Amino acid sequence: MVKHDSAYEFKTVLLLAVGFGLVGLDRWMVAPLFPYMMRDLGLNFQQLGNLIGVLAVAWGAWAIASGPISDRIGRKKILVWTMIAFSLLSSLSGLATGFASLMLIRGIMGVAEGAFTPASVAATTEASLPGRRGFNLGFQMSMFSLLGLGVAPILATQLLRVVPSWHWVFLISAVPGLIVAALCAKTLRDRPQTSFVAPSPHNRVKVRWGSIFANRNVAVAIAAMLCAMAGIFVIGAMVPTYLMAVLHFDAQSMGFVASALGFGGFIGSFGLSGISDYIGRKAAAIGAFAVAAVLLFAFSRTGANPMALFALLFGISMCSIGLLSLLSGPIAAEAAPAGLVASTIGLISGIGEMFGGGVAPAIAGYIAQNFGLPRVFDFALAGLVIGVFVASALIETAPRHKGTLAVSSDEPRQAA
Incomplete structure (x- = not known):
């Protein structure tokens, strides 16, 4: 029986909670900035709904599909590269010149964020002491609301007071994600040592997906x-x-x-x-x-x-x-x-x-x-x-x- 690494648990939960919060921040930054984007790019309300929707559809599809992939290749690779991807794509939103380019960028961002989600939940689960799993997962998921829907409107509107335009708000948004991605690359392990032993593959019961x-x-x-x-x-x-x-x-x-x-x-x-x-x-x-x-x-x-x-x-x-x-x-x-x-x-x-x-x-x-x-x-x-x-x-x-x-x-x- 291997002793549980509580220090690793703390660092993993904190990093992935911040990472999931940045997923929410990058995803919802577009809503408070849209009145300005509407004016400059000639967008309408239907297009706002479509921009929110295309990311969600891509997110949902890849959240379902990417779980088995992370089981095969490990959590760390997916977490680091998808965080880099959605951070850079959020930044690219500031360079968009019209609705078509925004739709493309937001759709690809949904793929990255959808793939990040199940891998991050699995990594938190694996790093957590069983008795703390529920709290750790709740803390991680709550950061999406706190940063994405709570901090994003305040941050975006306050940044507009000090930067030339909404384009710069998107460009700046990549920085926190790239920092957290670098910390994840340095800290995370694909096979964290825990105080419990997973069931042997030979003892697994066959289950039908249906x-x-x-x-x-x-x-x-x-x-x-x-x-x-x-x-x-x-x-x-x-x-x-x-x-x-x-x-x-x-x-x-x-x-x-x-x-x-x-x-x-x-x-x-x-x-x-x-x-x-x-x-x-x-x-x-x-x-x-x-x-x-x-x-x-x-x-x-x-x-x-x-x-x-x-x-x-x-x-x-x-x-x-x-x-x-x-x-x-x-x-x-x-x-x-x-x-x-x-x-x-x-x-x-x-x-x-x-x-x-x-x-x-x-x-x-x-x-x-x-x-x-x-x-x-x-x-x-x-x-x-x-x-x-x-x-x-x-x-x-x-x-x-x-x-x-x-x-x-x-x-x-x-x-x-």
Whole structure:
């Protein structure tokens, strides 16, 4: 038995948490800068939705496909090279001269970020002491919201005060990623020493991929992910432009309000899954969808009040992004057949990303372009309301509630 390397665990979790945060930063930097890009490049709302959507589709596809690749060639190579790639591609966004070049750059960026995601989650899992895995993964995933939706609007709008144009904001964005990539190349190991021994390949039980759908919760979680992502991704893409074009906020006020998405999501990534341990996964999911819907309804009918809008957006994000972590984390893991946990999580999050994060913003862009920007909130609200009914079909799997279902942890999971 090899002694667990806690120092390596700490360094790995910290680096990959920052790396995943930079994924969010580079991905969402375009939203607060879009009003300026729209003016200079002659873009419209439909094209904003398409720019958000193309990255999400590429991300989802490669998140599903790249997991087996990282198992074969190791985590380190994928993590270092994909971080270099998406950092440089973010920088190249500042050199784009029109919509076509932006679409190409954002699509390739989605490939890099999608490949980075499962490898980073696997590397954190392998480096973590089993008793700290849940916390470490929650910390890592929460950085996406904190940096991508929280820091990005503030950073982008503040940089506009000191650099000549939005082009320079994108160019500067590559620097942190290249630094973290260099630290990962120096620090990460493909086969970290841990205090536990993996099962021998000769003892592995053969599993059928199709058995993923034996549990009803898998299909329900996929549908619920589409609803949650249609809510938060549409809001994340359109709110910055809505605040400036409809409510006539200046750049700094817009950045302040839009940052609520990240700070609320940061809290929700930890909080909702933790609450679900006590009240149950099903109740937590239904409650989060319902609360997010009520708050979004209020947000869409609130005038130019920065503090009120920040508070409402904070709550919407806390519930909606909390749902993403709940559905792709505990609910997915507890629904997965033995030996297919990673595949189940990848399937649920990947499909949700491609359609909820990819198609939904494109639809929202069409609605904004043809029916007015405020109408996109009706579309996002519909997704959240439908999510209440979808979540009601979940089978309860929280360990504290298993006694009421007469299912022990050693028995096969219920397949309804």
